[in-house]
Amino acid sequence: xxxxxxxxxxxxxxxxxxxxxxxxxxxxxxxxxxxxxxxxxxxxxxxxxxxxxxxxxxxxxxxxxxxxxxxxxxxxxxxxxxxxxxxxxxxxxxxxxxxxxxxxxxxxxxxxxxxxxxxxxxxxxxxxxxxxxxxxxxxxxxxxxxx
Numbered sequence: 001x002x003x004x005x006x007x008x009x010x011x012x013x014x015x016x017x018x019x020x021x022x023x024x025x026x027x028x029x030x031x032x033x034x035x036x037x038x039x040x041x042x043x044x045x046x047x048x049x050x051x052x053x054x055x056x057x058x059x060x061x062x063x064x065x066x067x068x069x070x071x072x073x074x075x076x077x078x079x080x081x082x083x084x085x086x087x088x089x090x091x092x093x094x095x096x097x098x099x100x101x102x103x104x105x106x107x108x109x110x111x112x113x114x115x116x117x118x119x120x121x122x123x124x125x126x127x128x129x130x131x132x133x134x135x136x137x138x139x140x141x142x143x144x145x146x147x
Contacts, residue, residue, distance in 0.1 A: 009116075009117060009120045009121075010069075010120075010124075011069075012069055013068075013069040013070055014069065015068040015069050015117070015120070015121070015124075016065065016068040016069040016070035018113065018114070018117040019064070019068055019111075019113070019117070019121070020111070021070065022061070022065055022070065022071075022073075024111065025061050025064045025065055025068070025070075026061055027111065028064070028107055028108065028111055029057050029060050029061045029064070029107075030057065031106075031107040031110050031111070032060070032103055032104055032107035033053050033056065033057055035103045035106045035107055036049075036099075036100075036103045037053075039099075039102075039103065039106075041099060041102070042099045042100075042102070042103050043099075044095045044096050044099055045095075045096040045099040045100045045103070048092070048096065058077075059074065059078065061073070062074040062076075062077055062078070063081070068121075092132050092133055093133070094133065097129050097130070097132065097133045100129060101122070101125065101126060101129055104122065104125055105122055108121055108122055
């Protein structure tokens with residue numbers, strides 16, 4: 001397949017196809033959670049997940065599938081989602097955001113993606129990661145106490 005004839009990432013299903021479709025995203029998600037389990041510097045974010053990651057894997061894979069222009073598996077299985085609001089149930093700070101992105105960056109490097117797509121994907125993932133951080137800060141403002 002010639003890349004000259006392909007749509008740019010983010011248009012139609014170009015990103016989904018560049019990620020290897022559903023099987024490619026399954027590999028990415030598996031590597032992501034394995035890396036998170038293995039890295040000591042990811043403990044801050046790993047503690048936010050249940051011990052059994054099966055459901056987390058399914059949800060992330062389903063989300064990425066539709067988010068990258070493929071079938072809308074998350075909506076089919078779980079309904080609609082507001083990514084920032086969904087994550088306000090956990091305390092997500094800069095350390096957790098950075099650890100999550102670092103694990104994802106390492107997982108992306110293991111996929112054999114083109115440099116262009118790997119860079120694009122990580123840049124796109126930074127957007128919801130930042131929104132999750134901001135949503136958590138808005139939900140839990142520090143309230144001064146008066147005595």
